[in-house]
Amino acid sequence: MPSKRPAAFIGAGVAIAAALALWLGRSGPDAAPRTASAPQPAGPQFFGAVPDDGGLPIPSDRDERRRQLLEQVQLTDHTYCSYLEGSKYPMESRPVAQNPDQVHPNQPIQEANPMRTEGGGTNNTVLLQTSQSHVYLAAGEAAAFSLRAVDGKGQTLPLVVTRAVAQGMTYGSSRPTPQVAVPFVDDGGGADPVAGDNAYAGVLAPGQGGLAGFHGTIRIEVRYTAGGRSGFALFDVIYTPVLPATWTGKAREAVEEGSLHYYLGLEVRQPGRYVVTGRVDDARGKPFAVATFNDVLQTGTREVKLTVFGKLLKDETPAMPLTLRDVDGYLLRENVDPDRLQVARLQGRVLSGRARSLDGVSDAEWQSEERSRYLAEYAKDRQAARAALGAFDPAQPLPQSACAPAGMAQMGKLTPPAAGSARPGS
Structure with missing residues (x-):
């Protein structure tokens, strides 16, 4: 008996062809059929061609070029405005919000990590x-x-310190340093605030x-x-055995050249x-500013000047x-390790x-020569970008600068800088 599959395939093919013809001829149930005389776009248009599959418009070369020029305008404007804002105070006098890691330098560094075990592994249950x-x-x-162990639910685990030693790290042919025992206790004395709470503390005084x-x-x-499991912890400190300078104990305050200065004897x-x-x-105890001294000092009695810049005071109006x-400091040592000698x-x-x-x-x-030079070069880049966009599409208004005074929109008409202009920092 002959198979009926070929006839079924032919019937299905006819149905599919009829449906496809109906779909191509109509855009909806009530749409008129297409006619051969209807004009169709020939290639990409100014606002981008619409693909036959109904997807997003394909951008034209002109659209893409304008997008690139506009991005360049935005980038150069952002660069100029960011530097203008970020450099209005000198580096040695900054708002505390810009240096959050410097606010409380003497607070303990606290961490929580899975137990480290021998062989480089970890135990995530502790x-x-x-x-x-x-x-x-x-x-x-x-x-x-200090150290304390907890389980996955945050419950304290019984902990016993079996060994704690300190040793200087040496390399190559350097002689190993002696190992020094560091007692860790849970007796409520020294660095341990509470006795018997399974939190152990120790103190290292290298000197x-x-x-x-x-x-x-x-x-x-x-x-x-901890909890019947063995682990280890490592702590590192960087030690200076000889003081490069000592504080004299003298300190004074002065308002000079529009800023507030603190002078410390060294x-x-x-x-x-x-x-x-x-x-x-400020007067309420709220952190306000970070002041830094960075300069060369000769031997003898000197003064370290820490500055709170005038405009920073005016802008923030602290109590x-x-x-x-x-106050902390160090003598910088270049091209050696360690790179500093710490001052007490x-x-x-x-x-x-x-x-x-x-x-x-x-x-x-x-104000400084460096700041003026950077702003001048960034301004040239910004003017050149705006000029290029204005020349490409003079009918469209230029975007307003994020930090420019009134009249900035006219900068697109300015002449771009000459080729080979120096970049900041070059």
Whole structure:
């Protein structure tokens, strides 16, 4: 008996062809059929051709070129405006909001990580919570450490410290340093605030033991058991055994050249570039600014000047008087490791100001040869981009600049800069 499949395929093909012809002839149930005389677009048009499948318009070459020119205008304008805004205060006097990591330098560094085990693995059922008071230590300073173990539900696990030692890290042919024991206790004494809570704390004072003369990174290795499992934790500090300079204890405040300055006495033993940072709070104790000194000092009694820029004071209007606190610094050493010699930190309040008003403070923006040069070059780039867009499409208005004064829209008519203009920083 002959098969009926060919006839079925032919019938299906006829039905599909009829449906396709009906779909091509109509755009809807009531649409009129297409006629051969209806004019069709010949190639891409100014606003982009519409593909036959009803998708998004295909951009024309002109559309794409205008988009590129507009992006260049926006990019050069953003670059100019960002630098203009970001450089209105000098680098040595910045709002505290721009340096959140510098606000409280003496707060402990706290972390929580899965237990580290021998062989490089981790145990995710045990979470080790650690804290470290300082990373950089000057001669005579100490650092405190703590650790506590919890399970996946945050419940404290029984913890026992089985071994804790500190050793200077050496490389190549350097002689290994001695290992120094670091007692970790849970007795409520020293760095441990509460006894018997399964949180252990230890203190390292390098200058009081076998690491007193070591300069570099000291690693503290703590081995412990928690919840019946064994793990270890590592802490690193960078130690300076000799002070390159010492504070004299003298400090004063002055309003000069439109800004507020703090002068701190420093007895310099080793000459070189010193970097010193201080934090400034308003009268309510709210962090306000970060002031930095970065300059070369010769040996002898010197003054470190920390500046709160006048316009920053005018813009932020902090409650007066201000307080300088938490000053730290170091002698920068180039092309060596470690790259610094730490100066002993001044923790807490260093100087409470007397100035209770902004009399004598200027609201002028910071000016320098570098800033003027950068702004001039960025302005040339911006003017050139606007000029190119204006010449390409003179019928369309130019976009308004994000930071330009009135009349900026006319910059598209300006002559672009000559080829080969120097870029900032070149």
